[in-house]
Amino acid sequence: MxxxxxxxxxxxxxxxxxxxxxxxxxxxxxxxxxxxxxxxxxxxxxxxxxxxxxxxxxxxxxxxxxxxxxxxxxxxxxxxxxxxxxxxxxxxxxxxxxxxxxxxxxxxxxxxxxxxxxxxxxxxxxxxxxxxxxxxxxxxxxxxxxxxxxxxxxxxxxxxxxxxxxxxxxxxxxxxxxxxxxxxxxxxxxxxxxxxxxxxxxxxxxxxxxxxxxxxxxxxxxxxAWTARVEKTECQGNMTVAVAKDAAFNFMYRENMAQLNRLGKVIFFSPLKGDALPEADLVYLPGGYPELFAHRLQKQERLMNELKEYAERGGRVLAECGGMIYLSRSLTNRQGDKTYRMSGVLPLDCTMQNARLHLGYRKMDMAGEEWRGHEFHYSDMVCPDACPSVAVLQNAKGMEVKTPIYRYKNVIAGYTHWYWGEKNIMDLWN
Structure with a gap:
């Protein structure tokens, strides 16, 4: 009991x-x-x-x-x-x-x-x-x-x-x-x-x-009465996964992290502190609040340059919401009077000005299977025609939504926080 x-x-x-x-x-x-x-x-x-x-x-x-x-x-x-x-x-x-x-x-x-x-x-x-x-x-x-x-x-x-x-x-x-x-x-x-x-x-x-x-x-x-129904899961690989984690990037599902650990070794780094980008087979930039720390993030030039070099070499990056904002060229505040430089990995500019809440379940077909997640943000992306969405997203009722998903080389980014607790996130790059 x-x-x-x-x-x-x-x-x-x-x-x-x-x-x-x-x-x-x-x-x-x-x-x-x-x-x-x-x-x-x-x-x-x-x-x-x-x-x-x-x-x-x-x-x-x-x-x-x-x-x-x-x-x-x-x-x-x-x-x-x-x-x-x-x-x-x-x-x-x-x-x-x-x-x-x-x-x-x-x-x-x-x-x-x-x-x-x-x-x-x-x-x-x-x-x-x-x-x-x-x-x-x-x-x-x-x-x-x-x-x-x-x-x-x-x-x-x-x-x-x-x-x-x-x-x-x-x-x-x-x-x-x-x-x-x-x-x-x-x-x-x-x-x-x-x-x-x-x-x-x-x-x-x-x-x-x-x-x-x-x-x-x-x-x-x-x-x-407690009836245990536990499925055994073990480490399945020897990969190294670098995960951004600090006050600016912290929206992570616990079981997503467990799945990353099963791929091999997880190393955390802090963009706010300007930590060096760890050598990794995958870099995960989760959501969070980069808009609150934009003035500090833009000072970390070394890390931003390392991210850009890693992406240009074909390194795999998954960036969600705040993580995607960090990969954009710039971030404009809510008042519209200040613009902060971001890493410039993606040809996008983010703005908080006149932004409204975007909220709800999302799903998409990519790499031959369905992926599901959740969207919650107040910012918008100013997206040139040179960076179109690579998949169509739908809400829980199957209606198409305008939420984009971007891909540049092996960088996959979007506003959706994906859940892969019972999937292999590496399948996204297949």
């Missing part, structure tokens, strides 16, 4: 991330080994999870990967943990197509119970039909208990507990309205740039959990 559960909510904005961070930190303070997971493709919440728990969080996404792979990931990373905690995405039943890809579908796939977080601001007994509907909507989803957020007073909480009693739902506690308890903006790198502030908020949230949430009872009602 092991406590394992998914934290879901009635809607986005209910406080899932704050609650998850506080609970992860509270469990860690108790000396428990916690394995966090994120339902969906988000690579920012996983950084919050890792900071709160002390363990690297894992993405679970049935659109990016097969159900078999997702189940294997869950059991592989959770087998030695004392408790497994999955943070859901959006509302409990919100998926990319109906319920498909939703948090509820994930809980059913993994056969784990759900803790439903309900934003109780400006409501009281009316939560009864809301909770009852969520609990009865799908026979495959078991809601083990409810926690309320944004509770204004103890008398307010009494109304909420009464609602739970009347529908036979276990009430596990609440989070009082606390103005200071707010997750920093998910954009502009605050996942890295405000770690001290985040750490203090996690401790504050953990204190609230211990005081107002019955954590012992939560763990009890969510303890279910």
């Amino acid at each position: 092991k406590p394992q559960f998914l934290i879901g909510a009635a809607s986005s904005g209910s406080g899932k991330t704050t609650f998850t961070m506080g609970l992860l930190r509270a469990l860690a303070h108790r000396g428990m080994k916690v394995q966090p997971y994120k339902c969906g493709p988000d690579y920012i919440d996983t950084q919050f999870h890792s900071l709160a728990s002390g363990n690297v969080s894992v993405n679970l996404d049935t659109w990016l990967a097969s159900e078999r792979h997702v189940r294997s990931l869950y059991h592989s990373y959770g087998k030695d943990a004392d408790v497994c905690v999955v943070e859901g995405v959006m509302g409990l039943y919100d998926g990319y197509s109906g319920m498909k890809g939703s948090s509820a579908a994930m809980a059913a796939l993994l056969d784990i119970p759900v803790i439903l977080l309900v934003n109780a601001r400006s409501t009281a007994y009316s939560v009864a039909p809301l909770i009852s509907g969520f609990a009865r909507f799908s026979p495959d989803v078991r809601i083990a208990g409810v926690v309320f957020n944004q509770v204004s007073s103890t008398s307010h909480y009494e109304y909420l507990k009464e609602a739970c009693r009347d529908i036979g739902m276990e009430c596990l506690g609440y989070i009082p309205y606390t103005k200071a308890l707010k997750v920093p903006s998910r954009h502009l790198g605050l996942a890295w740039g405000a770690q001290k502030r985040m750490d203090a908020q996690m401790n504050q949230a953990a204190e609230l959990m211990e005081k107002h949430v019955d954590i012992d009872r939560l763990l009890e009602v969510c303890s279910t």
Whole structure:
């Protein structure tokens, strides 16, 4: 038996991330080994999870990967943990197509119970039909208990507990309205740039959990039989992979990195520090926030020249979003008054000016097979006709999108963060 559960909510904005961070930190303070997971493709919440728990969080996404792979990931990373905690995405039943890809579908796939977080601001007994509907909507989803957020007073909480009693739902506690308890903006790198502030908020949230949430009872009602379904994977090659990793480049799926390790040896380097480019068979430039550090990046001329020389020699490079921006000729800020020099590997110029959010699942056919990923960015590329996209990308519903994928010699770059947890990324160059 092991406590394992998914934290879901009635809607986005209910406080899932704050609650998850506080609970992860509270469990860690108790000396428990916690394995966090994120339902969906988000690579920012996983950084919050890792900071709160002390363990690297894992993405679970049935659109990016097969159900078999997702189940294997869950059991592989959770087998030695004392408790497994999955943070859901959006509302409990919100998926990319109906319920498909939703948090509820994930809980059913993994056969784990759900803790439903309900934003109780400006409501009281009316939560009864809301909770009852969520609990009865799908026979495959078991809601083990409810926690309320944004509770204004103890008398307010009494109304909420009464609602739970009347529908036979276990009430596990609440989070009082606390103005200071707010997750920093998910954009502009605050996942890295405000770690001290985040750490203090996690401790504050953990204190609230211990005081107002019955954590012992939560763990009890969510303890279910652990059935290991672990697929053995071993190192398959002797390649060397160089991976950019620092405050400017840090959007990485954990299982992607595991796959790179299976290719051979992974060496990390920091473009911000101007590290020399390691000798490698593949260079991986992941996404991140190069726009926040453009003034520092443009000073690292040696590394930019080494990247350009490596690419000209036919070296293999995979660059995603922020990594692609670093390979462009220049980056213009949001105000449009400053332009920073980038490495110039690709004949592209990037601008943040008048940019809007581009978001969603993406897929493409390349090298004879389908690749899937996720797009999340605010910048745009000024692309000359000399650098057309080499593949057509589609969204989750199969509709064509304008997101490009570029190739120059053996450099493959684009805005999409690809998931290759059950694929060989080297197949892209076949």
